[in-house]
Amino acid sequence: MTHSEGLAARQAHVALPEGTYEREMGKEGFFGPAAHLYHANPPTGWIDWEGPLKPRAFDTSKFADGVDCPWKAKPLLTNAHCKYRHLLMSQPMDHLVRNGDGDELIFVHDGEGSLFCDFGHITYSEGDYILLPRGTMWRLEPATPSKLLLIEATNDSYRLPEKGLVGPHAIFDPGVLQIPKLDDAYKAQQKKPGQWKVVIKRREQLSTVTYPHNPLDVVGWKGDLTVVKLNWRDIRPLMSHRYHLPPSAHTTFLASRFVVCTFVPRPIESDPEALKVPFFHNNDDYDEVIFYHKGSFFSRDNIHPGMISLHPCGFPHGPHPKAFAAGAKAAKKETDEVAVMIDTRDALDVASAAESVEFKGYVATWNPEGFRQAAE
Template sequence: MGKNWIPMSHTEGEAAKQAHVALPEGTYEREMGKEGFFGPAAHLYHQNPPTGWIDWEGPLKPRAFDTAKFAAAVDCPWKAQLMMGNAHVKFRHMLMTRAMDHLVRNGDGDELLFVHDGEGALFCDFGHLTYAEGDYIMLPRGSMWRLEPKTPSKILLIEATNDSYRLPDKGIVGPHAIFDPAVLQIPKLDDAYRAQQQVKKPWRVVIKRRDQLSTVTYPYNPLDVVGWKGDLTAVKLNWRDIRPLMSHRYHLPPSAHTTFLASRFVVCTFVPRPIESDPEALKVPFFHNNDDYDEVIFYHQGSFFSRDNIHPGMISLHPCGFPHGPHPKAFATGAKGTRKETDEVAVMIDTRDALDVATAAESVEFKGYVATWNPDGFKQAAE
């Protein structure tokens, strides 16, 4: 993508020498940036928190949703609860408690699964693999697959509509940074895979294309592969194999934690890391308005050092167009420097195009979320 801005740099009034370091006393830094932290940016130093609103009217507000309130299990990924989406990405939540008796195929795009809870097995064209909490599984568009949960499994489905997932360019830190591609696991044509081929019964394949379903029935199991070769396959990555970029003297932007990307959105993973130790460095996410992307965060586990009143299984949505950042309590804790490391695990999706919130998400919405940046409003929202 070529530059489409006027290259320049200027300083006016009281400002930090470097972004996110040694802020002028009594100020709150806000980054106004373009291109998802990769483009031009201005750093503005406010006398009051940029999130200090006391009222909000209209649809462009921060929202939160609690997937822990979903209790109904489904027997097919295409019945998963649609949370939000646009023409390029769909974000679903699924609870599955029993083995699928059919196969599915996504004709609309690559599918990325994130296992929030549970364990079991996945069978697909390329073989068999086991899954457990914290696994990402990327299935190329057109793959046939099914799940056999061993325990109740809560899974996020992130579809790259009409697109493919790829790994980010890791630039000057080299290809082995963040995670070495050698940790990626692929399915195996093992005994478990061969055993399921022996089940003599008709098998259905439910194909999703343009969000419409078609069912094809075979008199045998079409997962009857005996071998394959090539550079297209399903892959698995657990968040524990991610070793995040960090700096003890500078708070890195979320883009440093990109795990997968597509043409119109990115998937980032926040994992435990030491907090910046330099006394002048900012120790919590900086206030920012990322005016080119909507931001979605799924909170997987741990205590979330930039948020209050958030628990695992919740999802926040910050549409582009207004400043957001840490909650007051988190900001105060960061200023004290008492925390030495984070223990949070979260999945973030930044989308270039505006997201539409689905009815299922609205049914589990935390309506008071917009008030949680205001100390008085927080009490009311928590009630």
């Protein structure tokens, strides 16, 4: 049963009472019970902040050291169910890897090249997701320096979200998913002589198995388990010109304890009564992480491609003041941002590599007049 007290909108995110700021207090990542509270001041209008719980941001563009193995990728954010890493690779791998801990999801921020795996050969380029089932043997051959996110579903499997009333072909048609091919490039690499090593990661420990031949010697396969590739340009987001949809409407992949969402360009709500920017909210069951891939991020200030924001659960967050003002004036007709979001049910730990590229002034960007911190 829905209750109401005092000054409130009849419908969430629509026709807010004049001079108020709506905050959604929700459960279960926008799927559960929720309350909408109407404030006289922005819920993010803080002027000071102390303690470990706070909004944080990290700049992966500052990483310059490449590695020759995905298991050397810099860990950024981790918990028992999710490992979030940054990988910079320029040279072809001379060995194979296998993840025994869970499915691996690669997002290509920059670069292009080839991935060889049990199922064949597939090329990659900017904006691709590549989903590697747990146990897959694979290696990369970058054609240009490649900056990649690795998002591991530890002891878990990725799956596609249920699309309900909009049907299975909404958001993206499964027909756009690409699979590796047993093509000439795959057959050619099978002929490389000599020993091959497979480095297996299990329980964050590495083991190496040596073969006298290339173990990517598959001549055929069948089944409904394979490596798949999806580019953000094939994602066609759900839209409503009269209502601002929650982030969960943009879910791309699901695991048991976190979700992966993709924000891609879309028209901004045209209804004059509809909220046109992300609403203030405290998503009190999930930590929220956004990787900013491409475009102009109108809901965030002091953000550029390659940066990551972390909003742990426990406090309200939302658009920066400039974005809120611009959205209210409807100056922009469509977004041009591309970003990858994960919401994790379990709290994330920040690794030392992330701390080394942290933008310490991020917490101040909602109210730069109230207090200032120097950005590193």
